[in-house]
Amino acid sequence: MFSKILIANRGEIALRIIRACKELNIRTVAVYSEIDKDAMHVRMADAAVCIGTPPAANSYLNIPSIISAAEITDVEAIHPGYGFLAENAHFAEICESCQIKFIGPTPESIRLMGDKMAARENMRKAGLPVTPGSTTVIKAKEEALRIAHRVGYPVIIKAAAGGGGKGMRICHNDVRLISALMTAQAEAEASFGNPDVYIEKYIDEPRHIEFQIIADNYGRVIHLRERDCSIQRRHQKLIEESPCPALDSKLRKKMGEMAIRGAKAVNYHNIGTIEFLLDKKGDFYFMEMNTRVQVEHPVTELVTGIDIIKEQLKISSGEKLSIQQEDIEFKGHAIECRINAEDPQNQFAPCPGKIESLNFPGGPNVRVDSHIYQNYTVSPYYDSLLAKLIVHGRNRKEALSIMRRALDEFVIEPIKTTIPFHKQVLENQAFKDGKFSTHFVENLLKEKEVEE
Numbered sequence: 414m415f416s417k418i419l420i421a422n423r424g425e426i427a428l429r430i431i432r433a434c435k436e437l438n439i440r441t442v443a444v445y446s447e448i449d450k451d452a453m454h455v456r457m458a459d460a461a462v463c464i465g466t467p468p469a470a471n472s473y474l475n476i477p478s479i480i481s482a483a484e485i486t487d488v489e490a491i492h493p494g495y496g497f498l499a500e501n502a503h504f505a506e507i508c509e510s511c512q513i514k515f516i517g518p519t520p521e522s523i524r525l526m527g528d529k530m531a532a533r534e535n536m537r538k539a540g541l542p543v544t545p546g547s548t549t550v551i552k553a554k555e556e557a558l559r560i561a562h563r564v565g566y567p568v569i570i571k572a573a574a575g576g577g578g579k580g581m582r583i584c585h586n587d588v589r590l591i592s593a594l595m596t597a598q599a600e601a602e603a604s605f606g607n608p609d610v611y612i613e614k615y616i617d618e619p620r621h622i623e624f625q626i627i628a629d630n631y632g633r634v635i636h637l638r639e640r641d642c643s644i645q646r647r648h649q650k651l652i653e654e655s656p657c658p659a660l661d662s663k664l665r666k667k668m669g670e671m672a673i674r675g676a677k678a679v680n681y682h683n684i685g686t687i688e689f690l691l692d693k694k695g696d697f698y699f700m701e702m703n704t705r706v707q708v709e710h711p712v713t714e715l716v717t718g719i720d721i722i723k724e725q726l727k728i729s730s731g732e733k734l735s736i737q738q739e740d741i742e743f744k745g746h747a748i749e750c751r752i753n754a755e756d757p758q759n760q761f762a763p764c765p766g767k768i769e770s771l772n773f774p775g776g777p778n779v780r781v782d783s784h785i786y787q788n789y790t791v792s793p794y795y796d797s798l799l800a801k802l803i804v805h806g807r808n809r810k811e812a813l814s815i816m817r818r819a820l821d822e823f824v825i826e827p828i829k830t831t832i833p834f835h836k837q838v839l840e841n842q843a844f845k846d847g848k849f850s851t852h853f854v855e856n857l858l859k860e861k862e863v864e865e
């Protein structure tokens with residue numbers, strides 16, 4: 414096992430990783446930007462190094478600065494958390510070349526899964542279901558039309574360098590397809606520095622279901638079942654839960670087997686997530702693979718009792734996976750609400766500022782992963798996640814009632830947060846019934862507009 418690592422991140426995930434390290438007797442080095450000098454991750458780590466000015470490009474994305482901090486403090490490994498450098502294959506390579514272990518998969522795996530079209534092609538060859546669509550980059554409009562006519566409208570244009578919905582366009586006819594092709598290419602170029610796009614059959618109102626996998630360096634791969642992440646707004650997830658209310662044991666088994674098969678096919682080592690779309694008929698399709706720890710990993714921890722970060726640290730340091738698929742017990746139901754410094758009354762606009770009054774919920778079966786404290790100032794420089802509220806019940810109904818109770822206890826003032834939005838979702842009948850898709854939030858907000 415490592416004896417000392419650096420955490421190249423901030424906020425709640427930096428704390429989460431520090432906690433896992435403490436339990437494994439690993440010393441920790443935090444890095445921080447000037448504006449984060451009083452941040453909780455700086456206080457909780459054994460040592461801390463300032464790596465630059467507040468803009469992320471100068472600090473949390475500043476590779477020379479982070480590598481220097483790692484060299485000075487003589488760490489054996491770097492944990493990138495999520496966001497920032499977590500899926501940067503170049504950074505993973507630089508770590509390797511400096512004899513610092515990057516806690517994640519190989520640079521090759523990161524690069525392969527970052528190319529959404531290559532990922533799709535590899536998974537298709539491995540026997541996973543993928544949506545019908547192009548197998549190569551779309552160069553000319555004739556090619557776009559040919560594929561659209563083959564798979565049938567509606568279709569969706571996606572960026573090869575992809576992610577986060579950028580460069581995505583849904584098209585219902587030839588005219589729209591041709592105009593969207595140009596704008597999607599321009600947006601892909603602007604967002605990713607790569608104009609390549611491809612086309613897929615569009616799945617209407619799907620559920621977003623993802624499988625957590627753990628793969629060690631010795632070819633052992635297990636999955637920790639699924640999370641339903643359909644409750645999102647503009648590709649930002651707001652609520653996640655496990656198990657998915659729409660899966661029966663047969664479909665769950667099939668999808669889990671496919672997730673494992675996919676990870677094995679690309680020779681994946683480390684923790685990862687395979688994302689699927691599930692349509693209304695119960696057919697599922699591989700969408701993408703995330704090569705990092707995810708924000709919503711705690712819901713899986715609550716239903717399995719497995720500490721995913723500790724398992725990641727163990728396999729990254731070269732230990733063999735000690736858990737077998739048959740040994741994992743899944744218990745009850747877990748739900749997570751993301752508490753962001755955003756105003757749900759004003760299109761979820763970020764609301765940075767000072768927290769003057771704070772009360773975290775407590776009591777049975779409640780977990781809060783957060784870096785905030787009384788008198789902490791939320792800076793406008795980074796993402797607006799303040800806290801993750803995760804609860805565990807014996808079944809979904811109980812988990813929902815615990816969540817409602819915990820949201821009522823949660824006080825963050827005077828800044829605006831997503832807490833009132835979550836209370837509204839919990840009152841919604843379709844949500845209570847587990848009947849929702851990725852369009853749920855959009856529809857809910859539209860209904861509200863009509864009422865007002």
Ligand code: MV4
Nearest residue numbers: 544569576577578613614615616617621645851
């Ligand atoms: C899709 C889709 C429907 N059909 N692909 C959204 C982000 C990117 N990762 C892929 N996404 C989608 N791909 C096909 N063929 C619908 C979405 C999608 C979505 C997926 C998961 C969660 C939320 C979403 C919201 C809108 C669209």
